[in-house]
Amino acid sequence: MTNPLFYAKILLFGEYGIIEDSQGLTLPYSFYKGALKFSSLDSEFEKKSNTHLTKYADYLLDLELPKGFELDVQKFQYEISEGLFFDSNIPQGYGVGSSGALVAAIFERYSITKYNPENISKDQLKNLKKVFGLMESYFHGRSSGIDPLICYMNLPILIENKESVDKVAIPESEEGKGAIFLIDSGMTGETGPMVQIFFEKMKTEGFRKTLKEEFIRYNNACIEAFLKKDMNPFFRNLKKLSNWAYEHFRPMIPESIFNVWKKGLDSNAYYLKLCGSGGGGYILGFTKDYEKAEKMLDGFHKEVIYRF
The missing domain is CATH 3.30.70.890 (GHMP kinase, C-terminal domain)
Incomplete structure (x- = not known):
């Protein structure tokens, strides 16, 4: 099994404001990352992660996702029983998207329709954001879907308003004083x-x-x-x-x-x-x-x- 890595994210601008239709700007942050892996679940961390995934799979089983964005939850449940866990060093409760990376990894592996982040249209981005919002609501009670979207796309994203997001180029980082x-x-x-x-x-x-x-x-x-x-x-x-x-x-x-x-x-x-x-x-x-x-x-x- 190849293990695509999903990086953490940083919301540079837009915290709370995006709930009220402000713009937002987010970047992937490769210092922290996570990937779905299999193991014999010997460590406490792996066991705990596997148990969390079991509960999350139950939630996804009852979740109605739009056409074209459905998940193969049965496959997910089977793989959990085979020792699947989320191997991540993304700190939880730190605002850098620990649940976002998990949602992105699950969507990438279990979505029935496969997408290539590099070729995703603006309309598909909008739909993906909705899907990710539904999937991530399990963790926060309410989610805009932005965090998993950034983790999934692994690109800077400009949030134009509540409905519309787009890929954006940010100025190159350079060795200045700032x-x-x-x-x-x-x-x-x-x-x-x-x-x-x-x-x-x-x-x-x-x-x-x-x-x-x-x-x-x-x-x-x-x-x-x-x-x-x-x-x-x-x-x-x-x-x-x-x-x-x-x-x-x-x-x-x-x-x-x-x-x-x-x-x-x-x-x-x-x-x-x-x-x-x-x-x-x-x-x-x-x-x-x-x-x-x-x-x-x-x-x-x-x-x-x-x-x-």
Whole structure:
């Protein structure tokens, strides 16, 4: 059996906003990956994974998927009984798509109609996103389908709005002083409770208004400037976005990160934003001078994902 690898993903922009029709920009992240494999299930990890797959197969058995996107669940169940497990180093609860990679791997192996990610049309992308949303809802209660889509396509994806997504080219990473990096908050976050907090906030008119008029405007402007590699407007809007999140997404910012988030805003040395739903896991950092930011963030585990 060949084991296609499915990489983690990073949502650079669009967290929560994409629920309300903002744009989003996501990248595959090859540092973390997962693949379906067979074993005699000797280790605790393999046993646990196999048990999870058994429960997930029961869910998929009752799931009605659109025509052309059906899964051979019987084959999946048979292979689970033969020792199938998901071998992954993608951390769970870190906002980098652990369930997305699993869903992508299962679809790739068990979809009755086979697709080639390189030749997928925009319409098929839209349908795949829906299918992946249904498949991933098992893990989060509600899913846009974006995470598995990025893991499956293994390409940067521009989320144009709720309905429409497209493949996109991002500027080449180069060895400059600037960087986009991940900071480990040291704790895991759960998507469900964080999304619940967001929907509670959406019940107040003031929050809805500022989300639409400010957050979405800054978010979309960041994406536009980043894709053009126009770094001055990029950092200008990024500061506004980071400041907005500091004020309005406070419950989603892990306690360990709270003070350094403010320190970045006050010093302009770096700006932080949520990576996924927040509550824990990774936080995204952006800086024009990584050496300086690294010193200021001493004590935190960091990983550079893009240089400019």
